[in-house]
Amino acid sequence: xxxxxxxxxxxxxxxxxxxxxxxxxxxxxxxxxxxxxxxxxxxxxxxxxxxxxxxxxxxxxxxxxxxxxxxxxxxxxxxxxxxxxxxxxxxxxxxxxxxxxxxxxxxxxxxxxxxxxxxxxxxxxxxxxxxxxxxxxxxxxxxxxxxxxxxxxxxxxxxxxxxxxxxxxxxxxxxxxxxxxxxxxxxxxxxxxxxxxxxxxxxxxxxxxxxxxxxxxxxxxxxxxxxxxxxxxxxxxxxxxxxxxxxxxxxxxxxxxxxxxxxxxxxxxxxxxxxxxxxxxxxxxxxxxxxxxxxxxxxxxxxxxxxxxxxxxxxxxxxxxxxxxxxxxxxxxxxxxxxxxxxxxxxxxxxxxxxxxxxxxxxxxxxxxxxxxxxxxxxxxxxxxxxxxxxxxxxxxx
Amino acid sequence: xxxxxxxxxxxxxxxxxxxxxxxxxxxxxxxxxxxxxxxxxxxxxxxxxxxxxxxxxxxxxxxxxxxxxxxxxxxxxxxxx
Numbered sequence: 001x002x003x004x005x006x007x008x009x010x011x012x013x014x015x016x017x018x019x020x021x022x023x024x025x026x027x028x029x030x031x032x033x034x035x036x037x038x039x040x041x042x043x044x045x046x047x048x049x050x051x052x053x054x055x056x057x058x059x060x061x062x063x064x065x066x067x068x069x070x071x072x073x074x075x076x077x078x079x080x081x082x083x084x085x086x087x088x089x090x091x092x093x094x095x096x097x098x099x100x101x102x103x104x105x106x107x108x109x110x111x112x113x114x115x116x117x118x119x120x121x122x123x124x125x126x127x128x129x130x131x132x133x134x135x136x137x138x139x140x141x142x143x144x145x146x147x148x149x150x151x152x153x154x155x156x157x158x159x160x161x162x163x164x165x166x167x168x169x170x171x172x173x174x175x176x177x178x179x180x181x182x183x184x185x186x187x188x189x190x191x192x193x194x195x196x197x198x199x200x201x202x203x204x205x206x207x208x209x210x211x212x213x214x215x216x217x218x219x220x221x222x223x224x225x226x227x228x229x230x231x232x233x234x235x236x237x238x239x240x241x242x243x244x245x246x247x248x249x250x251x252x253x254x255x256x257x258x259x260x261x262x263x264x265x266x267x268x269x270x271x272x273x274x275x276x277x278x279x280x281x282x283x284x285x286x287x288x289x290x291x292x293x294x295x296x297x298x299x300x301x302x303x304x305x306x307x308x309x310x311x312x313x314x315x316x317x318x319x320x321x322x323x324x325x326x327x328x329x330x331x332x333x334x335x336x337x338x339x340x341x342x343x344x345x346x347x348x349x350x351x352x353x354x355x356x357x358x359x360x361x362x363x364x365x366x367x368x369x370x371x372x373x374x375x376x377x378x379x380x381x382x383x384x385x386x387x388x389x390x391x392x393x394x395x396x397x398x
Numbered sequence: 399x400x401x402x403x404x405x406x407x408x409x410x411x412x413x414x415x416x417x418x419x420x421x422x423x424x425x426x427x428x429x430x431x432x433x434x435x436x437x438x439x440x441x442x443x444x445x446x447x448x449x450x451x452x453x454x455x456x457x458x459x460x461x462x463x464x465x466x467x468x469x470x471x472x473x474x475x476x477x478x479x
Contacts, residue, residue, distance in 0.1 A: 063478075197453075299464065306467030307460075361460040 062324070066316050070238050070309060072150045074103035074121065074131070077236070086233065088152055092119065093143035094133045103146070106131065150245065153237030157224045165219065194218050198364050202371045210370050213256055217249065218363040225308060225355030229348060240358075241309035243301065250297035250304075253366040258293065261373035268375070269293070296369055300362060307358050311351040318344045415473040422473070426466035430459045 075085030087104035099119070105112040111120040111134070119131055119142075131146065132139040147155075168187050171180045180188050199207045199214055224245075227235040239245050269289040271279065278285045318340045325336040404410070437455040441448045 299468075302468055302471060303460075303464035306471050307463065310467060310470065357456060357460050361457060361464075364457060 062320055065320065066313065069316055070241055070312055071129070072148045072242065073129075074146060074148055075107060076149050076152065076233065078233070088147050088149065090119075090131060091145040091147065092131055092133070093145065094119070095135065095140070095142070149237045150239050150242055153227060153235075153239045154224070154245070156234055157220060157227055157239070160227070161216075161219045161223050190219075191215060194360070194363060198360075198367055202367045203374070206371075206374055210256065210260075210367070213252070214363050214367055214370075217252070217366060218359050221249065221304065221362055222356060222359035225359060226352070228308065228312065229351055229355065238309065238312050240304055241312055243305045246301045246305040249362070250300040253300060253369060254293075254297040256366070257369045257373040260370070262375060264375050264377050265373045296365075300365060304358050304362055307354055311347065311354055315344050315347050315351070318347065411476055415477045418476075419470055419473045422466045422469035425469075426463055429462040429466075433458050433462070 073085070074090055075087050077085055085103070085107065087102040087107075089100055090103050090106065091098070091100050093099075101112060101119075106119060106121050119133055121129065121131055127139060127141050130141065131144055133142045134140075164183070164187050168180065168184050168191070171184050179185065194215060195207070195211060199211050203210060221240065224239045228238050228240060230236060270286055272285050272289065274285055321340050322333070322337045326333050433455055437451050440451050
């Protein structure tokens with residue numbers, strides 16, 4: 001494990017030094033706005049007019065900036081600099097085969113020529129922001145398998161979860177009857193919270209069969225959410241705010257519920273216990289049930305995606321408020337800065353709570369869906385229970 | 399005049415999205431407020447069960463918030479897509 005950590009530190013330091021090769025400054029426009037505002041109260045009107053002009057430009061920049069931070073990219077941002085990025089490999093399958101190159105070759109609108117093919121990041125049109133191949137002046141989208149920021153963040157979250165949980169498993173193998181302490185103990189407490197609190201009460205006998213998937217989903221989502229809140233390199237990627245990622249997680253739950261569903265479950269969907277006119281000439285109940293199979297993962301997707309993206313977007317907008325008000329006078333700007341920073345910190349703290357709650361709700365709902373799909377033949381059992389309960393009640397009341 | 403208003407599509411999109419997001423916020427507020435109220439009453443009646451009640455309250459609040467965020471996603475789609 002120490003070797004893994006060492007390699008990770010080496011890679012990080014290499015990446016940061018590679019990103020420091022180029023220098024670029026972009027704060028010129030904001031700096032000039034601040035200059036204009038600090039001239040004096042007499043010139044406030046002039047400053048406001050100038051700021052209004054620049055806020056018009058900034059209005060477009062604001063949408064761009066927000067979506068740039070919330071979305072995916074081909075390099076990883078370095079803090080305190082808008083233009084340097086840690087380059088990540090771009091892996092595309094163009095018309096003539098596989099091309100692998102560093103994303104630093106296509107930053108800032110450069111074109112990269114590799115053999116016969118030319119690649120660049122499209123700046124407008126359908127493929128805006130993505131790598132396109134230029135053949136005869138037209139843009140084609142190749143098969144894109146690049147390690148983008150979100151993919152790299154998924155790898156990092158996987159490594160973190162594996163490190164923590166494999167350590168826990170190894171402790172229990174080495175010290176069979178002792179309780180772990182410190183970090184391992186904390187991870188065990190969380191595992192116990194989910195297993196004894198959510199999985200065992202709902203699934204009862206079948207907990208051991210589904211617990212690996214459910215606990216993996218919980219820890220994966222929890223750590224991806226938390227890493228998205230850290231601002232610097234290993235974190236800062238809004239992974240769960242990407243609907244593709246949450247959709248795949250929901251598809252995993254969909255697969256787990258339906259592939260392992262019992263015969264009783266499928267019978268309840270395709271021939272439920274309802275009056276015949278709801279089933280036979282027009283399959284109304286069947287349609288509703290099949291629709292229900294698909295809406296549950298869809299709800300899981302959108303809930304996790306919207307919560308995480310919403311949290312990040314609010315923090316981003318609060319921070320960008322400072323730049324919007326930057327040209328409107330020193331007092332307003334500093335007041336806005338103070339309030340905005342305080343509110344951003346508050347929202348980030350709430351986001352930590354929301355990360356845990358959303359991971360917990362995802363796991364809990366997956367557990368409930370799986371338990372519903374594991375329904376056994378209960379009719380006679382239920383009647384039997386009711387009869388025996390009534391018999392008991394009448395006996396005890398005598 | 400109606401034609402003039404209907405021609406300002408972008409402004410209408412913005413207006414519709416903002417009003418809808420506001421309604422979603424009101425609805426989420428009412429729902430979670432009711433959950434909070436009944437949770438408070440339940441804790442007052444039986445203080446030993448406070449831990450259980452609190453966990454269930456947080457889970458149900460997350461579910462209600464999910465529904466409100468579906469509406470917010472639709473608003474964002476209307477504004478930007």
